[in-house]
Amino acid sequence: MYGSRILACSRRSLTIALTASSLLTVLTMATPASADTASASASAGATVGGAKVFCTSKRPGLASELSRDITSALGGREGTTSLALYDRITGTTCELKADTHFDSASVVKVSVLGSLLRQAEEAHRKLTPREVELTTAMITKSDNDSTSALWHQIGAAGFRRFLALAQMRHTVPGSGKSWGLTQITAGDQLRLMQLLTMENAVLGPASRGYALDLMNHVTPGQKWGVPAGSPATATVHIKNGWLPRTAGGWRVHSVGAFTGGGHDYGMAVLSTGSRTMDYGIETIEGAARVIHHNLSGAGSAASR
Numbered sequence: 001m002y003g004s005r006i007l008a009c010s011r012r013s014l015t016i017a018l019t020a021s022s023l024l025t026v027l028t029m030a031t032p033a034s035a036d037t038a039s040a041s042a043s044a045g046a047t048v049g050g051a052k053v054f055c056t057s058k059r060p061g062l063a064s065e066l067s068r069d070i071t072s073a074l075g076g077r078e079g080t081t082s083l084a085l086y087d088r089i090t091g092t093t094c095e096l097k098a099d100t101h102f103d104s105a106s107v108v109k110v111s112v113l114g115s116l117l118r119q120a121e122e123a124h125r126k127l128t129p130r131e132v133e134l135t136t137a138m139i140t141k142s143d144n145d146s147t148s149a150l151w152h153q154i155g156a157a158g159f160r161r162f163l164a165l166a167q168m169r170h171t172v173p174g175s176g177k178s179w180g181l182t183q184i185t186a187g188d189q190l191r192l193m194q195l196l197t198m199e200n201a202v203l204g205p206a207s208r209g210y211a212l213d214l215m216n217h218v219t220p221g222q223k224w225g226v227p228a229g230s231p232a233t234a235t236v237h238i239k240n241g242w243l244p245r246t247a248g249g250w251r252v253h254s255v256g257a258f259t260g261g262g263h264d265y266g267m268a269v270l271s272t273g274s275r276t277m278d279y280g281i282e283t284i285e286g287a288a289r290v291i292h293h294n295l296s297g298a299g300s301a302a303s304r
Contacts, residue, residue: 048074048081051097058091062294066094069290077283079249079273084190087265087295094291098187099170102270105241106142107253108182110192110211111171113139115154115162117207127210139214139239142222144180151179165202166195180243184253186268193257193266196237212237212257224281225254226267229289231296233261242277249273252280254288265295 043056044064053070057063066085074081074096082102085094113135120127127135134150137143151159156173163171168191172183196208196215203211215237227236238256245251252274257266269287274280 044068047071048096053083053094053096055085055094056092057087062090062092065294066092066291069294070094070096070287073286073290074283077286078275078279079271079283081283081287082186082270083267083287084186085265085267085291086190086194089262089264090295092265092295095187098190099185100270101170101172101183101185102253102272103180103243103245103251104174104182104184105180105243105251105253106144106147107189107239107241107255107270108174108179108184109138109142109147109241110196110215110239110255111162111168111182112147112150112154112159112179113211113214114166114192114195114203115159116150117203117211118162118165119154119158121204121207136214139211140217141219142240147179148177151177162202167191180241184270186270189253189255189268189270190266193255193268197257197259197264197266212259215239215256225284226256226269226288228285229292230258231261231263231292234258234263235260242280244277249275250277250280252277252284254281254284267291 042060042063043054044067047053048071053067055063055067057066070083080097080100082097082100083094084098086092116127116131116135131150134146137146138150159173163169163173168188170185171188174181195202196211199205216235218238222240223236223238225238225240227238230236236256236258238254241251241253243251249272251272253268253270255266255268258264267288269284271280271283274283
């Protein structure tokens with residue numbers, strides 16, 4: 001329903017090193033250029049179905065290329081698409097309907113993992129062998145039963161605490177057992193990718209490394225979405241979600257971070273209203289390809 005169970009992956013004996021600090025500090029994230037920094041950045045925007053793709057960048061010409069090419073990739077696609085992007089190397093951000101809510105489907109599983117890791121750090125303990133087994137199945141295979149077990153263990157209060165610490169202010173947890181109906185936004189999902197790839201007071205380095213490693217080892221059948229067109233030199237960390245509903249068609253989402261080899265960026269692309277899952281995947285991958293192409297410095301996809 002929220003994710004498929006495909007191939008069994010080998011269990012890993014990864015353990016979590018814990019941080020002793022319980023100090024809560026404000027998490028600093030990459031955000032669009034403020035009034036104080038606007039002079040150092042260029043901005044550009046274009047519209048998709050009446051909504052604006054707004055980009056900023058410190059690399060000359062990149063903001064306009066991204067806004068134009070994302071608009072071209074998504075123009076005419078059915079349904080609703082939301083997108084958020086950061087690139088620390090070029091000081092780039094892009095947004096399209098980044099605060100629009102979507103049923104989460106399985107992308108919420110990264111937030112579930114983050115909640116568990118935060119609880120373990122606060123208790124100054126490692127993950128148990130059972131928790132390692134559940135988290136591995138939840139992320140690498142998108143296993144629903146493992147997610148349900150962890151969702152129950154963490155509890156509503158524990159999940160909300162993590163969202164608050166991560167400043168994922170627009171995310172609304174699903175009621176009861178309905179973790180797949182958590183309401184998410186592309187903006188909050190991007191914040192989560194940023195949190196996993198930078199030093200912060202919410203998750204320590206071992207916890208972040210554990211999460212990224214799981215996201216780097218998703219089963220081959222689930223490596224679609226935002227990795228489309230990514231550089232061969234980048235290490236890919238992803239989580240996808242897909243959910244058919246009677247009202248509003250398929251929900252198809254993909255979030256990811258791209259690190260190593262001189263890369264340090266992430267994106268979240270959420271969609272609803274697709275007539276099939278494949279159509280939703282095509283929508284996401286069309287946007288992802290032009291983003292990777294432009295961030296690589298290859299110029300506008302329109303010139304290929």
